[in-house]
Amino acid sequence: MNLGKNFKGFLIAIEGIDGCGKSSLSENLISELNNLGFETVKTKEPGATPLGQYLRDILQNRTFDIDDKAEFLLFAADRAQHMHQVVIPALQSNKIVISDRMADSSVAYQGYARGLNIDIINKINDWATNSIKPDLTIYLKIDYQTAISRVKHRYNKNEQELTHFEKEKEEFFKKVITGFDNIFKIKDKDKVLIIDGTQNQNTIILQTLEHILDKIKIKKKLNE
Ligand SMILES: Nc1ncnc2c1ncn2[C@@H]1O[C@H](COP(=O)(O)OP(=O)(O)O)[C@@H](O)[C@H]1O
Ligand SMILES: Cc1cn([C@H]2C[C@H](O)[C@@H](COP(=O)(O)OP(=O)(O)O)O2)c(=O)[nH]c1=O
Numbered sequence: 649m650n651l652g653k654n655f656k657g658f659l660i661a662i663e664g665i666d667g668c669g670k671s672s673l674s675e676n677l678i679s680e681l682n683n684l685g686f687e688t689v690k691t692k693e694p695g696a697t698p699l700g701q702y703l704r705d706i707l708q709n710r711t712f713d714i715d716d717k718a719e720f721l722l723f724a725a726d727r728a729q730h731m732h733q734v735v736i737p738a739l740q741s742n743k744i745v746i747s748d749r750m751a752d753s754s755v756a757y758q759g760y761a762r763g764l765n766i767d768i769i770n771k772i773n774d775w776a777t778n779s780i781k782p783d784l785t786i787y788l789k790i791d792y793q794t795a796i797s798r799v800k801h802r803y804n805k806n807e808q809e810l811t812h813f814e815k816e817k818e819e820f821f822k823k824v825i826t827g828f829d830n831i832f833k834i835k836d837k838d839k840v841l842i843i844d845g846t847q848n849q850n851t852i853i854l855q856t857l858e859h860i861l862d863k864i865k866i867k868k869k870l871n872e
Pocket of ligand 1 (some may be wrong): 672673801
């Protein structure tokens, strides 16, 4: 689809706790947008680059202690490489980029849940991303019980090990949920779409797709 020569791509982040439905929504939106003729890139944090795959493995399957600050800096390293190697080139070629998690995940998990200083996390995130922020963030809001039962079901189906984060206790995830709720309460309302993640997948796709198409139209007009 020709979006006009000045359109500098459109960046969408999908955020929420483990099991809220980010990966499924990301796949579904990419396929809907491709069917409509848009050029898209599906990506994620952590692990979208060769460096990121190493970092993701260390973070998810660690067999040794990692200090909370070191943990954040590993996510930030993944983020810097992701922006440099995947996100910026795709936006420069006017693509629609959908990322399963971005910088707000560090604010929720390492800031609100681990207790690291949120101003410092925001500063390092800003530096790592060259201040590039999503045009739209979709927050899939869900309660802990629904999310964890989905994660356990996925784990049984694929016979995978639970990751380091998935093994965290309810108390940890409650803090992550409070974190996301606060982050999106104070963000520019125009750039956030809060969706009830307990709804069925088709309803979620319809609600998000319609919103994305509106926002893309607005950005394109502003760029003409
Ligand atoms: N809206 C939904 N309703 C019910 N189950 C869902 C929904 N979205 C995703 N799932 C299922 O829940 C599990 C976790 O979804 P997933 O997309 O992998 O979540 P995340 O990427 O946020 O961890 C998967 O087995 C998926 O098929
Ligand atoms: C990007 C990011 C992820 N994480 C955590 C959340 C997830 O448990 C884990 C990997 O993310 P992910 O693979 O998206 O897990 P899931 O699909 O189960 O939601 O890393 C952070 O703690 N900080 C971050 O900055």
